[in-house]
Amino acid sequence: MARTSSLRDPIARRVVIMSDAGAGSSQGGGSQGVGQQVDPGRKYGTMVNNNVNHWKCIFCYKVLTAGISQLKQHLVGGYKNARKCSICPEHFRVELQNYITRRAEERAVLTMKYQPAVHEDDLGW
Numbered sequence: 001m002a003r004t005s006s007l008r009d010p011i012a013r014r015v016v017i018m019s020d021a022g023a024g025s026s027q028g029g030g031s032q033g034v035g036q037q038v039d040p041g042r043k044y045g046t047m048v049n050n051n052v053n054h055w056k057c058i059f060c061y062k063v064l065t066a067g068i069s070q071l072k073q074h075l076v077g078g079y080k081n082a083r084k085c086s087i088c089p090e091h092f093r094v095e096l097q098n099y100i101t102r103r104a105e106e107r108a109v110l111t112m113k114y115q116p117a118v119h120e121d122d123l124g125w
Contacts, residue, residue, distance in 0.1 A: 040099050041072040044092060059087040072096050 048054035048063055055071040056063045062085070064070045070082050076096050077084025 039068065040095055041068050041075070044075055044088070044096075045071045057085055057088075060085050072100060076100065 044058055045055040045064075045068070046058060048056050053067045054063060054065050055068060057071065057074060059075075062074065064074055064082060066081065073079035074082035075085050075088045076093050
């Protein structure tokens with residue numbers, strides 16, 4: 001079979017895995033409502049033994065045991081928690097970095113929105 005022989009080539013193997021991984025997989029749980037965005041980190045990793053904390057990189061097959069955030073850090077690089085994936089293509093890194101930055105900004109806005117205003121009278125001086 002041609003597919004089996006092409007799996008000996010590491011690049012062809014990654015292409016087959018990526019095409020089999022599918023963005024519509026149910027890994028990572030949670031129901032996605034209308035308009036909710038799917039975390040792009042889940043497209044580039046597979047959950048190991050249905051454990052939400054264990055993810056395998058689809059490029060280098062490294063198993064990361066600290067959740068999806070560590071997988072994204074592994075793919076993007078530049079974090080002390082995870083070693084940078086040497087095989088991950090640059091356009092995936094850029095996509096994930098943009099997502100991480102955008103989510104951090106959204107969380108900061110939400111935090112500011114719900115922080116109560118502090119007045120001098122509240123300090124008790």
